[in-house]
Amino acid sequence: MSVPFESSATASALTEALEKLGLPVYTKDAAGRYTHLNAAAVAALGVPAEACGRTDAELLTAPTAGALRAADQAALARPGASVSEHSLEFGGERREFLGARVPLDGGALLGVWVERSERTRLSGQLQQALHQLEEQQRANEALRSDAENRNASGEPVRSIGRREQFDDQLRREIDLSLREHREFAVVYIHVDAPPAGSPPHDDAGRERVFEAMARLLRSNTRAMDAPCRLEGERFALLLSGMGLATAHARMEGMRRQCATQLVPKGGAALRFTVSMGLASFPHTAQTQAGLLHAAETALAQAVQRGGNHVALASIAFGGATVG
Numbered sequence: 001m002s003v004p005f006e007s008s009a010t011a012s013a014l015t016e017a018l019e020k021l022g023l024p025v026y027t028k029d030a031a032g033r034y035t036h037l038n039a040a041a042v043a044a045l046g047v048p049a050e051a052c053g054r055t056d057a058e059l060l061t062a063p064t065a066g067a068l069r070a071a072d073q074a075a076l077a078r079p080g081a082s083v084s085e086h087s088l089e090f091g092g093e094r095r096e097f098l099g100a101r102v103p104l105d106g107g108a109l110l111g112v113w114v115e116r117s118e119r120t121r122l123s124g125q126l127q128q129a130l131h132q133l134e135e136q137q138r139a140n141e142a143l144r145s146d147a148e149n150r151n152a153s154g155e156p157v158r159s160i161g162r163r164e165q166f167d168d169q170l171r172r173e174i175d176l177s178l179r180e181h182r183e184f185a186v187v188y189i190h191v192d193a194p195p196a197g198s199p200p201h202d203d204a205g206r207e208r209v210f211e212a213m214a215r216l217l218r219s220n221t222r223a224m225d226a227p228c229r230l231e232g233e234r235f236a237l238l239l240s241g242m243g244l245a246t247a248h249a250r251m252e253g254m255r256r257q258c259a260t261q262l263v264p265k266g267g268a269a270l271r272f273t274v275s276m277g278l279a280s281f282p283h284t285a286q287t288q289a290g291l292l293h294a295a296e297t298a299l300a301q302a303v304q305r306g307g308n309h310v311a312l313a314s315i316a317f318g319g320a321t322v323g
Contacts, residue, residue: 023112030107032056032069044097044113064088072109075101085116160214166228166236173226173240174288177281184240185247186291188277188299189213191233192307201270206233208265209272213258220254236295244280244312251276251310259308275302279313 024041028034032055042049047059056065067088075082086097096116104110161169173184191213194200201209213235217227226238239247255274263270277299285291294313302311 023114026111026113027104028072028109028111032072035108041113044115061089071099072101072111075109076103076107160218161226161228163228163230163236166226166230166238169226170238170288170291173238174281174291182241183243183280183283184238185242185244185278185280186295187237187239187247187251187279188230188292188295189217189235189237190275190299190303190307191235192273192275192303194272205263205265205270208263209270212261212263212272213274216254216257216261220250220257244278244283247280248278248310248312251278255308255310273308275299275305275307276310277302277313278310283315284313 022040024044025036025038026034026041026045027036034052034054037045037047037049037051039049042051045051045060051059056068059065060068067086071084071086074084081100081102083098083100086099088095088097098114098116100112100114102110170186176182177184191206191209210229210233214227214229217235217237221227221237221239224240226240228236230236239250242250255276258272258274261272263272277295277297279285279291279294279298281291284294298311298313302309305311
């Protein structure tokens with residue numbers, strides 16, 4: 001059995017409050033005849049302004065009137081207010097509504113409509129645009145991958161390297177640095193976890209992010225540099241012949257670029273940030289193991305600072321450490 005409002009004054013006060021919010025509001029008597037429709041309800045339902053005293057069956061198509069009558073009867077049979085979703089056709093146009101109904105005295109009914117069609121349409125357009133962006137990016141990636149994997153002679157060239165390739169080039173770079181007295185930089189990179197409150201990336205999403213990170217490394221480095229994927233969310237980069245200050249400026253630029261990237265995946269746009277630890281040879285360390293340890297320590301500091309940060313390794317001066 002329904003629990004109606006105990007007075008028409010209460011219903012009138014509620015109707016007035018809802019109308020001030022600009023919502024479509026109507027009331028019906030026990031026979032289903034409209035006793036009140038505000039201007040917003042007339043527009044939403046597509047009925048004439050003189051609809052009071054008439055039923056849905058007189059004003060709307062039979063399927064629409066039948067659906068509304070069934071919802072009215074269900075609301076009258078429940079205690080208190082009820083909310084239902086409707087996908088109805090008005091004037092040949094399919095529209096979506098949320099309808100709230102409250103029983104009144106004597107089998108009457110107070111109803112409120114909230115149209116969802118526009119929000120649904122915009123959401124659908126956004127999803128479609130993201131899908132199109134994802135498909136376009138895949139096509140662009142295929143073209144770019146083909147171009148990157150061919151040199152001027154049409155021969156294949158290496159893209160982002162593996163750990164063993166990175167280690168080989170690091171040893172060669174140390175030998176070159178000792179012979180020619182020039183410095184170079186090593187960067188350890190960690191793709192940060194999504195911030196608190198954001199949904200975690202699934203396995204496919206993480207791989208899309210890692211692919212985007214690899215593309216950024218290729219596009220922001222020179223042929224003489226050595227970007228590589230280590231394991232999981234970790235990458236490394238050797239910047240040949242580059243001093244610490246220049247390397248730091250370059251990595252700050254890449255960090256900001258990562259933070260503004262949109263990675264399409266499944267109709268959504270993923271974002272990511274990175275932490276970086278930067279060390280240089282020979283100023284930070286004079287051995288391969290020492291250099292990598294310094295970069296690792298700097299990376300840990302960047303992560304501890306909350307991520308999305310570039311940390312510099314400490315530099316030793318005559319036994320004292322500065323950094």
